[in-house]
Amino acid sequence: MKRRTALSALGAATLAAATLPARAQATTKITFGFTAVTDFASVFVAKEEGYFGKRGLDVEPKFIPLNSTIPAALQSDSLTIGGPTPSVFLQAVDGGLDLVLVAGGGLTAKNITGFGLVARAGSGIKTAQDCVGKKIGVPGLGAFLHVTFRAWLKDQGVDYRKVNFVEAAFPQHADLLRGGSVDAVVSADPFMSRITESGAGYVASYYSTFLPEGNQTIVHAARRDWAEKNPQAVRAFRESLVEAAAFMVQPKNDARVRAAIGKYIKLPPDVLAKVQISPPGPVVTDRQLAYWVGLMKDQDMLKGSPDVARLIAR
Structure with a gap:
């Protein structure tokens, strides 16, 4: 299983750090922002x-x-x-926000088919070429699904500039397809499964399987000034996610992992039981972030060339 394989990538030394006793002298309050995807599972489990x-x-x-x-x-x-997502983070930094990464969320994997291009029933969309001239909803312009889908279109020989992208939050996808406001959406489970089960749409492509493995799908960012003032909290946050990752990759804990996800994403039991969970990647590397810089530069999304080493809190 990919989740079990991902554990080896965390590094023995980092995992060992997760077992150390707590060192914080006082409680640090952290408000953590998440979206409705399973890539945040390690945070839910750690909580x-x-x-x-x-x-x-x-x-x-x-x-x-x-x-x-x-x-x-x-x-x-x-x-x-x-x-x-890494692309949203990098665009924010490129635009002048002084943010740093304190940890990572999920990772890309070839066996993950939990997101893809979902076309409206009757639209006739089957290939990348069929997307030309169509209106396609994405859950965040410049975010992970938008950037990776455009990369797939380009890989398939399609000019993504000929596709009309509109921003639409995950919960809106099914209604937009039913109402004909969009021809397709780039969506993810559990919303993708709900759409297909209702008959409002069908999966035209699990395009995600073309992505290289082991790159961050979600990164956890903070303001640089906060991270520099709270280095102990940054380390504690990351170590908590490392311990959560070790918990997640043990098959015996699957039910508890899914229960944690269901609590925060509010999934019904039947959907929760089937949803795919991305491999955990709590430690972000320079190489992983550099991959996203290259992908975004290829799409003319960055004005500068960010120093990835400076963007990761150590």
């Missing part, structure tokens, strides 16, 4: 299994409808730490 608490962190998960709004919420102090 429910008490990994944050034993390290002196009081983490309050807060639902954010659109991933692209997370950097602004960090800047305004509405969030202490938030989970933007």
Whole structure:
């Protein structure tokens, strides 16, 4: 299983750090922003299994409808730490926000088919070429699904500039397809499964399987000034996620992992039982972030060339 394989990538030394006793002298309050995807599972597990608490962190998960709004919420102090996609994070930094990464969320994997291109019933969309001239909803312009879908279109020989992209939050996808407001959406489970089961749409492509494995799908960012003033809290947050990752990859804990996800994403039991969970990747590397820089530069999304080493809190 990919989740079990992902554990080896965390590194023995980092995992060992997760077992150290809590060192925080006082409780640090953290408001954490998440969107409705399973890539945040390690945060949910760390909260429910008490990994944050034993390290002196009081983490309050807060639902954010659109991933692209997370950097602004960090800047305004509405969030202490938030989970933007790597592309949203890099665009925010490129635009002048002084943010750093304190940890990571989920990772890409070839066997993950939990997101893809979902076309409206009767639209006739089957290939990348069929998307030309169509209106396609994405849950955040410049976010993970938007950027990776455009990369797939380009890989298939299609000019993504000839596709009309509109921003639409996950919960709106089914209604937009039914009403004919969009021809397709780039969506993810559990919303994708609900759409197909209702007959409102069908999966035209699990395009995600073309992505390289082991790259971050979600990163956990904070303002640089907060991270520099709270280095112990940054380490404690990351170590909590490392411990949660170790918990997640053990098959015997699957039911508890899914229960933690269901609590925060509010999934019905039948959907929760089937939803795919991305491999956990709590430690972000320079290589992983550099992959996203390259992908975004290829789409003319960055003005500068960010120093990835400076963007990761150590």
